[in-house]
Amino acid sequence: MNEYKYISIVINKFDLPLEIKLATPDSDLIDQKKIDEAIKQISEKVTEYEQIFSLENNNSLLARFQNGDESGLMTSPEFREVYEQTITAEQMTHHYFSSYFNSQYDPIGLLNGWIIDKIFNKYLLSMLSNNGIDGVSLRSGEDVRLASRPNIDFRWRVAVKDPQNLDILLATYFLQNGAISTSNKRRGLRNEKSNIEQVTIVSSNALDANIWSSAGISAGTNKFPEFVSKYHLTGMIVDSSSGMMNFRDGYSDKIAVQR
Template identity: 30%
Template structure:
């Protein structure tokens, strides 16, 4: 029987959950390991919040809103992103070639890429101001998972590890383990109920909607109450979920139909304002675009 240890971190105004999985004999060891790694993840998330919060006058995002974009350049190159297989837009250099490098510069490049991939429906400008928060949380969770949790799986310290917060989760399982993650999709009309259970081993689930934060996304259509997207990387799952809410169901389906990578990998679950649910799976030609 699998032993699961979990800890909660409060950052970015939401709770984040760290989970480690092992066999029953590893329970005590997992407790020690998770107590060591959780503060490291917390420090990292607080660091990202300090840099990117639009609500803090001292953040780099607030500085950019005042016209100060110096955070795009760093005097000392830092470690480039560890995110594997990042899908760059045409002519967009990879992180390894963008030096000097800062997290702020990486997010700026990602939101520009997202705007291009989504035909402008993922827009880093909100109400006339720079606001990359639609991608920051998913990116931060993925980065923290890669930096702090994947090494535990690689070293055999645990069989599986996940980090999630605010409807977004990045999860992974060791090749030698038969463990599977079961991730519930929350009902936007009832926070104590789920509408779907997603099973995966390695991948990410992102959910975007208006039930908790209201109308925080610039929208060209209002025919979705919630969008959940499953992808390999949370950065992109988060981007596509935000795009679905922004663009609306039919436009989103059209964008996916025109993007071979997205069409082959994305699984989406939509909740319409009337409570009806629809979805399409990887490789499936989205409805009305056959």
Template identity: 30%
Template sequence: MTKKTNAQFHFLTNVIGKMNIPFTISAAVFEERPALQERFQQQCQKIAADLDQVNAVFSPFKPDSLVSRYADGEREVMLDSTDFQEVFLMADQANQVTEGFFDPFFKGQYDPTGIVKGWAIEKIFNQRLRPLLTDSLVAGVALNGGGDIQAAVANDSELTWMTGIEDPRQPGYLIGKYPLTNAALATSGVNKRGEHIKRVAIDGRAH
């Protein structure tokens, strides 16, 4: 099979809004066939349901979510969800590895939001999108949720997912571009989400 460049692929894309964030689901294909398009849309529907479930468990804004109930002192809710247990351990490890720069108790009560989105995107991507690469017509898949990106490509394609990094001081302008094949990328900024990033002084400058 002759390898193709990005311009020669067809792109299937679906954007769904969940948790006040746009999630962009993409697949690059060699040919647009109805059966493949239908399978892609079915996976998009499953991803939407997966994100609803993540929100039901981890939303700090829902009083009946497991995170809210745990923050209110119901420690036994940890036994109700293996996902909650997995994220709880990840948050604790992140707190230790970063020496407290990631802190699930940064608001005074338990809130692992800072790690949930990346965890959910990776899990959903591997479960719902990566299997599409077994189809010989699929060159690559990607999932972007508010700047957290998972991407993968088939072995027989030269597809690259080109990712732009927006200048936080000039929205709409890019300060960098990164080609992704089988990789992940996480970005964040204060211009859209407010002040939520801890900074450390290095050589007298904040980073």
């Protein structure tokens, strides 16, 4: 079995930094010029997204949209795509996922997953064809997308911590490919009474993982299992009263949380 070294590269994004990780059995095999060029392109793409979605920029399409200027829906394919994704997500989750915050359109949560997927698919997946790179990952906050070179036995390790005590490890996922999102803050327009503390979702992409982890927190321990079953979700729920519920492809079991 190979021993891996992990190369970390951080790109500042307008709300949370993006962290790229490359898993390599031998860093001397890596063509650094190709990596540098990819990072340059990613940085330029992040700057483009910043001009569209940053609320710190009063002239961004999102800031203007919040002030009543909806022209971004006509002029920007990216803005329109995110807007349409938020509508779909709200309908699919019965509005337990919401793109509104403080009564304004603010898709920052969904946007995190969307940006990860866009950059990952366009720039990072192709790195697996380079010598010396067996795995790539892209993280922003509690959302991460992962992939490994085909036909090798390499898996990314993703830890899920207790939301009340980060020194306690609740679960570890070992993935060759996929995405994981963990949420512990309610932002939905609908919030059920519940002792739910945290939701983790494993999916094929960061966008879906983010949507469902956010919806799960708002739907609560009693309601969210209905979505788990209907949409064949995989992940875990942490509830202060009922403990920990693991679910895979829609089927679940409960485990007490020791604190």
